[in-house]
Amino acid sequence: MVTLQLENLGARYGRHEVLSKATTPPIRGGSLTALVGANAAGKSTLFRRIAGQMRGAGTVRLSGAAADDLRYMPQDTGMNAALTVYESIILALKQGGGGWRLSASELTAVNDALARLGITALAERQLPELSGGQRQVVSIAQTLVTRPRVILMDEPTSALDLYRQYEVLEALQSYAAESGAVMILALHDLNQVMRCSATTIALGEGSILATGPTLEVLTPAMIRRLYGINSRVERCSRGCAMMIVDGPAESKRVAV
Amino acid sequence: MTSITSDTAAPAFAYRGLVTRRIFILALLACLLILSVAVDVSLGPARYSVADVLRTLVSPTDADVQMRVVVWDIRMPMAMLAVTVGASLSLAGAQMQTILANPLASPFTLGLSAAASFGAALAMVLGVALFPAAISLMVPINAFLMAMAAALLIFGLSTLRGVTVETIILLGIALVFSFNAALALLQYFASEQALSAVVFWTMGSLTKATWGKVAVTAVVLALCVPLFARRAWALTAIRLGEARAAAMGVPVRRLRLEALFLVSLLAAVPVSFVGTIGFIGIVGPHVARLLLGEDQRFFLPGAMLAGALILSATSVLSKALLPGAVLPIGIITALVGVPFFAALILTKGRKAW
Numbered sequence: 001m002v003t004l005q006l007e008n009l010g011a012r013y014g015r016h017e018v019l020s021k022a023t024t025p026p027i028r029g030g031s032l033t034a035l036v037g038a039n040a041a042g043k044s045t046l047f048r049r050i051a052g053q054m055r056g057a058g059t060v061r062l063s064g065a066a067a068d069d070l071r072y073m074p075q076d077t078g079m080n081a082a083l084t085v086y087e088s089i090i091l092a093l094k095q096g097g098g099g100w101r102l103s104a105s106e107l108t109a110v111n112d113a114l115a116r117l118g119i120t121a122l123a124e125r126q127l128p129e130l131s132g133g134q135r136q137v138v139s140i141a142q143t144l145v146t147r148p149r150v151i152l153m154d155e156p157t158s159a160l161d162l163y164r165q166y167e168v169l170e171a172l173q174s175y176a177a178e179s180g181a182v183m184i185l186a187l188h189d190l191n192q193v194m195r196c197s198a199t200t201i202a203l204g205e206g207s208i209l210a211t212g213p214t215l216e217v218l219t220p221a222m223i224r225r226l227y228g229i230n231s232r233v234e235r236c237s238r239g240c241a242m243m244i245v246d247g248p249a250e251s252k253r254v255a256v
Numbered sequence: 257m258t259s260i261t262s263d264t265a266a267p268a269f270a271y272r273g274l275v276t277r278r279i280f281i282l283a284l285l286a287c288l289l290i291l292s293v294a295v296d297v298s299l300g301p302a303r304y305s306v307a308d309v310l311r312t313l314v315s316p317t318d319a320d321v322q323m324r325v326v327v328w329d330i331r332m333p334m335a336m337l338a339v340t341v342g343a344s345l346s347l348a349g350a351q352m353q354t355i356l357a358n359p360l361a362s363p364f365t366l367g368l369s370a371a372a373s374f375g376a377a378l379a380m381v382l383g384v385a386l387f388p389a390a391i392s393l394m395v396p397i398n399a400f401l402m403a404m405a406a407a408l409l410i411f412g413l414s415t416l417r418g419v420t421v422e423t424i425i426l427l428g429i430a431l432v433f434s435f436n437a438a439l440a441l442l443q444y445f446a447s448e449q450a451l452s453a454v455v456f457w458t459m460g461s462l463t464k465a466t467w468g469k470v471a472v473t474a475v476v477l478a479l480c481v482p483l484f485a486r487r488a489w490a491l492t493a494i495r496l497g498e499a500r501a502a503a504m505g506v507p508v509r510r511l512r513l514e515a516l517f518l519v520s521l522l523a524a525v526p527v528s529f530v531g532t533i534g535f536i537g538i539v540g541p542h543v544a545r546l547l548l549g550e551d552q553r554f555f556l557p558g559a560m561l562a563g564a565l566i567l568s569a570t571s572v573l574s575k576a577l578l579p580g581a582v583l584p585i586g587i588i589t590a591l592v593g594v595p596f597f598a599a600l601i602l603t604k605g606r607k608a609w
Contacts, residue, residue: 051503068505071503072503073503074499074502074503076497076500079496079497081492081495082546082550083496083549083550084271084549086267086274087271087551090271091493091496091504092493092504094489095489095490095505095506096505100485100488100553107268107271108265110268110271111265111268114267123267123271124267124270124271124274127496139500142500142504143503
């Protein structure tokens with residue numbers, strides 16, 4: 001089992017401190033963890049800090065996985081290279097090393113990644129021909145093909161239609177379950193978070209406000225604190241938790 | 257009967273097909289290049305039959321002296337210089353476009369050619385040798401030092417924090433204008449004889465080819481190609497975007513600096529020998545990209561072959577257009593290259609750039 005724990009993580013751009021003392025209990029792999037917070041709360045910064053792309057205070061503790069088992073999927077989808085989908089996934093696989101030749105097992109890994117995300121039919125298409133949503137799924141396949149043990153994904157479903165969102169989150173859940181990987185997803189749709197993630201990290205006011213089981217973290221009070229929105233968390237007729245928005249809170253949220 | 261394959265394995269078969277097709281295209285380009293070089297060698301102001309030229313190539317000792325000199329000491333160096341220079345400029349353009357994520361990047365658009373012209377003009381107009389130890393090679397050495405200085409300026413500025421790819425491109429364009437202005441100033445004050453020398457040099461020409469120049473350009477290529485080849489996967493990944501490449505573990509910044517340094521060398525050396533041949537650095541890579549995609553395992557040799565083929569074919573044209581005369585090759589590359597290039601880009605409606 002892989003676990004990831006943050007201890008007093010800090011990050012700054014020049015003089016501007018984005019994060020300080022971000023701390024979590026050990027986050028266990030095997031299920032999805034959501035990272036929620038307002039725009040500019042520092043979600044991408046936290047990911048980049050964990051992924052080692054930024055320096056700063058504090059420690060990232062990993063157990064059950066090495067640092068190079070970690071993959072961070074950034075949000076941008078600017079893939080306009082003259083490559084096929086298949087080639088772009090090979091590329092992700094080959095960054096770890098290896099020569100110009102492709103082994104049978106490497107080709108199998110690419111096939112599996114395509115099949116897992118339901119994009120086998122896109123394999124021969126050129127990247128520039130793809131829609132934004134298709135590119136997003138391709139970049140998820142690029143992330144999964146190396147079979148990482150820790151995955152950080154920045155809004156992996158932002159460009160997807162309802163059906164694709166469901167399908168991709170299912171695929172990510174099943175990957176987490178079978179690999180025991182820690183998977184942290186920055187997500188904006190809180191109903192989606194309540195449906196798919198066991199654990200939630202709430203990011204706001206320059207630090208981590210809470211980490212724990214999703215429904216314990218995403219209380220109306222926390223939602224107001226994070227987004228400045230009054231809401232109710234209720235159960236639907238089948239017992240699923242869902243959030244209903246009532247309107248903006250009277251006291252506007254404090255600018256971070 | 258169809259072969260039995262599971263659906264999930266099908267993409268790998270399709271991919272193997274794609275690889276085979278690309279290897280075939282590379283082989284085809286190589287064959288065309290050999291053909292073009294053969295035609296290039298058999299053409300020239302002195303009229304020899306193709307059979308005679310081939311016989312001289314195969315067994316030089318049996319041919320008469322004049323023929324041997326024409327074929328081996330004049331035509332072959334020119335034909336081979338077209339190959340090495342075309343390959344170098346095209347490869348330099350390809351990697352500039354890759355690391356700067358810009359389809360317009362090339363040794364020409366980033367000011368290296370303009371810098372070289374200025375350096376050469378310094379020697380021809382003012383007799384200034386930037387490297388006084390070798391007066392006889394004053395023109396190419398001046399051109400090389402200026403081109404290298406321009407490249408290193410771009411290189412140095414791109415090591416500064418906060419300098420983006422766009423900044424580098426803008427800086428290159430600024431360099432083009434500065435060096436062109438400086439060159440115009442030199443031309444304004446130049447004697448008539450020096451002026452015509454400068455103008456001829458800036459047109460770009462292969463006629464001063466020697467085996468020595470062929471060797472130098474070939475050695476630079478032989479040094480740079482393996483270094484690029486070792487970084488093939490990382491260079492391809494950069495084209496997916498900086499953030500994504502970094503996420504895949506590519507040290508983007510370091511790779512960009514290494515590549516920029518190699519590219520500088522690759523562009524400055526040929527430019528200092530042949531003058532301004534502007535178009536190869538843009539067209540060669542685009543032809544390769546359209547034919548082969550951007551997987552560097554195919555794009556890298558493809559760009560070199562395409563550049564070499566285009567310059568070699570242009571060399572043929574420069575001799576064939578006016579019987580008995582060799583037109584400056586820099587003129588032909590643009591005149592013939594532009595319509596060809598426009599046709600290629602407009603008919604192949606791919607959206608990669």
